[in-house]
Amino acid sequence: MDVQMQKINKSFDDSGRRRTIFCSTSARFPSGSVTVIVGKSGVGKSSLLNLISGIDLPDSGQLRVGDHCISDMTDTERTLFRRRHIGFIYQFFNLIPVLTVLENVILIAELDRVSPKTYLPRAQTLLEQVGLWDRRSDFPETLSGGEQQRVAIVRALVNNPDLVLADEPTGNLDQDTGRKIMQMISSLVRDQRKTLIMVTHSPDAAAWADQMFAVADCDLAAMDGPFHEPSHG
Amino acid sequence: MNRLMGSRTLIRTCLRHSRRHLLRTLLLIFGIAMGVAGVVAIDMAKTSVEKSFEMSTTALVSRATHQITGARLEIPQSVFTKLRTRLGIHRSAPVISRHVTVPELDDRIMTLMGVDPFSETHFRHLPLGTDNRDLSAVMTGSTGVFIAQSHAGRFGLDIGSPLTISLGGRNTTVTVAGILDSPDKALLQMLEGLVVTDISAAQEILDMGDHITRIDLILDRKDVAKEIQEPLPEGVFLVETDQQNHAVRGLSRSFENSLTAFSMLALFMGIFLIYNTVSFSVSRRHRLHAILRALGATRSGIFFTVMAEVMVYAVIGSILGVLLGILMGKGAVQAVIATVSEMYFTLTVGQTDIAGITLAKGLVAGILTSMVAGLFPALGAAGTRPVSLMHKSVSEHRFQKMIPGLFAAGLVILTAAALLMRTGPAQAGYDFTGLFMIFFGAALLTPLIIRVLVRTLLAAGERLLGIMLTMALRNITRSLRQTSVLMASLMVVTSVYIGIEVMTGSFRQSIVQWVDDHIGGHVHVSSADERHPALDPDLVARIRQLPGVAAVSAYNIHPVFSRAAGKVHLFSYESNQSVMRWSWTAAPETELASLLESGWIFVSEIFARQHQVEPEAGAAVILETREGPISFQIAGIFRDFFMGGGRVVMSRPTMARYWGHDDITAMQLFLASDTPAKPVMDEIQEMIPPGSLIQVRSGAEIKQSILAVFDNTFIITSALQVLTAMVALTGILNAVMALLLERTREIGILRACGTLPGQVRQLLIHECFFYGLIAGIMAIPLGAVLSWILIHVINQRAFGWTYDMVLTPGVMVQAVVLSSAAALAAGIFPALAAGRTHISEALHME
Structure with a gap:
């Protein structure tokens, strides 16, 4: 599923001052690719993900995910689109503390009234792949940071989304765990031919990217490759 | 610095x-x-x-230190004459005092006070207006009265205006002879409740013949009091004014x-x-x-x-x-x-x-x-x-560990409260301390009970509940440190609702039962003449013979003086057809009839309380009779809602011997099943001679008026119940808002993952519903305990009556519904706000 940004403008109110983060920005993230977004703190990397996922709307311009024009959808349509087509991975894992590992994973499917027969086998497969099926009844607080992020990855992938958005997925993990998590995300995404857009500060991240963009000066600037791709080389 | x-x-x-x-x-x-x-x-x-x-x-009493009064609440005027002439007590004043209604003053209840202007100088300041005329000079006519300046101004009355004095259905027209005015505002306010006239006019208005209500005295020495008491006729006695006022004041x-x-x-x-x-x-x-x-x-x-x-x-x-x-x-x-x-x-x-x-x-x-x-x-x-x-949530972990300890502490406090209420002095302060301890103890039990209830609910229906309801329930136990306080508040306010609802419901039911048992006649005929209450025996006989009258209860009621309560009512039955299921609070002797005949009495529980009668058969009480103070053996104490100082039931010979009453003052007619009340009442009205002060009322009318009086007594309690609920609901709304505010980030995650605003609202509404449901369930036992305490401890001490507690399933269901509805109402605003959560801001919240 391609993601296309066309002449996107976005600004917001920052303590009474208008702050522009994107000014007539255009970019394309091809289907099945891994895109890494880098940039300084506060330049609007997370805001970009929010725009792509429909959490936020651009002031003007068009944002298309596949055949869907996100910027023209209502809030409910965007929510349902997000639920069915987008998986999110966050820096702070953002698991629901009162749900077990398995419940966290199947939460969205249950909300979408998908039959358990459909999502349970997939949840089991993915949890087994990340080595956490045995801990499916545990609550997030009993898991380590790395384990929590693995659960978050499974949650992002369980409803078979076309697009995965990751916001600093290794930012809260040590280097070694971060590398393993990156490897996991990359292999799962590539195996299942998903589009991944990932915001990161990690210098290692380029190693997993098909393309890289830098957010600077209210725009997205493509960075030159080549990028090393250890998982499919 | x-x-x-x-x-x-x-x-x-x-x-x-x-x-x-x-x-x-x-x-x-x-x-x-x-x-x-x-x-x-x-x-x-x-x-x-x-x-x-x-x-x-x-x-009314002013500087009087003592009063001479009679067992029948009046004395012959000759006592005053003897006091002045034989004993030379000059600081004495005859007084007539009776509550009357004045239609021209908006039907206000006033004290009609008859005084002797010459004796008054030692006792009361009765100002006669700006020209300061002497009272005796103005009161030349037999029906001239004085009213306060404020009333004259407000109701457009002046000297010469006619005024109606109404007592027990008898209306007497008098004339305003003077205005009581004073620059002293406090004095003027005191005078507002008075209609003043001289003794003879008061005797005429009230048809008291040569009797007066009392004699006020100023005595400096105690031995003088003894000297006065000795020559007084039987049934007339000296009391200390302060003591008497204190007894009356103590009633409420x-x-x-x-x-x-x-x-x-x-x-x-x-x-x-x-x-x-x-x-x-x-x-x-x-x-x-x-x-x-x-x-x-x-x-x-x-x-x-x-x-x-x-x-x-x-x-x-x-x-x-x-x-x-x-x-x-x-x-x-x-x-x-x-x-x-x-x-x-x-x-x-x-x-x-x-x-x-x-x-x-x-x-x-x-x-x-x-x-x-x-x-x-x-x-x-x-x-x-x-x-x-x-460490994040360390305080919650610490609290979770404390839960069994809190439960144990709650049990200790509850036990202490029970001991305090059982063994402590019978005072409202102790009772309410006990009650607060019960609330506090119960609140300490709540975290563990909530945990158990939530776990039980989850275990019973985890699969059926679905993920949103499961989340809602787990959210409750996740922040027990905060949710338990919220739910404890809701539990307490719901239990107060149950308590007051059961108290008033049970009370009303008991009143209805009491009215049916004691005054359940279809038609009531009673004298409204306070001075001559006896019904004509011929009229009584004719009423008995009326067609359709199946049975008749005939009895007399007389107010008499009581040192402990000011006034009590004596009853003696000539015939009694009421069901009269006496609810004995102390077991009577088995041979009731023979005990009554031999001079024993039954007393109401209010009487027993006012006269400090221990609730045990065989106790005695001293009553002022026309033969002086006499000790009566008490055969039993019965449950009663007749107010004032309470009432005493005795045989007719006892009443006749000690108070001189052997009349009939009231009748209840029990009609045959096919006889309607109205025609019988019309027939009785026709039998009553014109000008007689006799009331004929239906049983239904009496029941309604009694219930209206008692319902009024709970108005203030209900108002306080509403106030308590408002405070509690403010707290609950505040707590729910705070609690849901803490979930902002979590709501952001849910929204980001694809949860619709409606689903988020649903989650929070479910959570609030569970707060209310669980609090309502916990409130049922606490409410039952509170009802019992309100009925058997607090209300008994406040009013002096006891009644059976009626706890219906309807009240319990109502309480749970109310509690859930309150929590839901508190959750609506925060839930609506949560549905509008700005996802990206929420996700960045710490």
Whole structure:
């Protein structure tokens, strides 16, 4: 599923001052690719993900995910689109503390009234792949940071989304765990031919990217490759 | 100086935090204000009753130290003549005093006071207007009366205006002969309850012949009192004025104390509110406190900062509460004075009194309560570990570990409360301390009960509940430190609802039963003539013979003097067809009829209480009779709702011998099943000679009027119930808002993952519903205990009556529905707000 940004403008109110983060920005993230977004703190990397996922709307311009024009959808349509087509991975894992590992994973499917027969086998497969099926009844607080992020990855992938958005997925993990998590995300995404857009500060991240963009000066600037791709080389 | 500056910065930090959550801060202040307002309003009502009583009686008794009165509440005027001529007691004054209604003064109840102007100089100041004419000079006609200037002005009356004096259906027209006026406002207020005339005019108006109500005396020495008592005829006796007033005033004390305690209940709910709000506020600032601690703020610095913040709210809330209390107090004064007048003694002056001490009490109660409530959260904040050592949700973990200990402490407090109420002195203060301990103890049990209930619900229906309901339930146990306080508040307020509902419901049912059992006749014929209440025997005989009359109860009722209660009513039955299922509170002897015939008496429980009769068969009480004080053996104490000083049932020979009454003053007719009441009542009306003061009323009418009187007594209790509920609901709304605010990030995650705003709202509404449901379930046993205490301890002491507790499933269902609805109502606003959560902002919240 391609993601296309066309002449996107976005600004917001920052303590009474208008702050522009994107000014007539255009970019394309091809289907099945891994895109890494880098940039300084506060330049609007997370805001970009929010725009792509429909959490936020651009002031003007068009944002298309596949055949869907996100910027023209209502809030409910965007929510349902997000639920069915987008998986999110966050820096702070953002698991629901009162749900077990398995419940966290199947939460969205249950909300979408998908039959358990459909999502349970997939949840089991993915949890087994990340080595956490045995801990499916545990609550997030009993898991380590790395384990929590693995659960978050499974949650992002369980409803078979076309697009995965990751916001600093290794930012809260040590280097070694971060590398393993990156490897996991990359292999799962590539195996299942998903589009991944990932915001990161990690210098290692380029190693997993098909393309890289830098957010600077209210725009997205493509960075030159080549990028090393250890998982499919 | 540095330290002071540091504290200022800390306080500023807290106050800014409060300003950011302005709505919740305002709710907290409103809650404190409501609690304080209740205390002020009730205290105002109490001091106003005190003041009104004082003013209603001071104008009557003035400087008299003693009174001579009679067993039948009147004495021959000749006693006064003998006192003056034979004993030479010059500081004495004959008085006639009776409550009458004056239609021209808006049907106000007034004291018609007959005085002897020549004897009055030692006793009362009765000003006669600006020209200061002498009372005796004006009272030349037999029907001239004086009224207060304020009434004359308000109702457009002047000298020469006609005035109607109404007593027991007899109307007498008199003329305004003078206006009582004085520059002394206090005196003028006292005079407002009086219609003054001279002795002979009063005797004529009241048809008292040559009798007077009493003789007022000023005696300096005790031995003089003895000298006076000895030559008095039998049935006439000397009493001390203060003692007598004290006995009458005491009748309503317990009732007033119970109102104070009910008002404290509202303030007690305020403790939960303040504790809730402050602890939520402290919890939200956990990280801030941890940072401040890491930067060098001391534990005491943080403690005093939190307390100072609470103090600011407390002072603002208490001042507002005092002002609100004054407004509410005016309504409470009217309601309480009306109840006291209907149930205990007539207050002819209704005085709203706003005492400085009342306002001070409100302020102190509000501030102290707030300080106590803020203490634990402040200590919790002071115990915050510096940020480097901080572990998220450490305080919740600590609390979860404490839950079994809290449960045990709750059980200990409940046991102590039960012991206090069982063995402590029978005083409202002790009872309500016990009650508060029960609330507090029960609140300590709640965390464990909630945990068990939620786990049971989850275990029973986890698969059926679905993920949203499961989340809602688990959210409750996840933050038990906060949710348990919220649910405990809801439980307490729901139990108060159950308690008051069961109390009033049971009471009403008992009243209906009592009316049916004791005065269940279809038609009632009674004398309204206070002076000559006897029904004509011929009329009685003719009524008995009326077609359709299946049976007749005929009896007499006479008010007599009582040293302990001022006035009691004596009953003796000639024939008794009522079901008369006496509800004995102390077992009577088996041979009731023969005991009555041999001079024993039955007394009502109110009488027993006023006369301090121990509830055991064989006890005795001394009554003033026309033969002097006589001791009567008590065969039993019966359950009764006849108010005043209570009543005594005796045989007709006993009544005739000791009080000289062998008449019939009232009849109840029991009609054949196919006979309607109306034609019989019409026939009786035709038999009654014109001008006779006889009332003919249907049983249904009497029942309705009795129920209306008793329903009025609970108006103030119900108003306090509403006030308590408002304080509690303010607290609950505040707590729910705070609790849901803490979920903002979680809601952001859910929304980001694809949860619709409606689903988020649903989740929070479910959560609130469970708060209410669980609190409602927990409130049922607590409400049942509270009902029992209200009926068998507090209400019994306040009014002197007992009745059976009727706890219906309907009340329990109502309570659970109410509790759930209250929690849902509190959750609606935050849930709507949660549906509009800005996802990206929520995700970045810490």
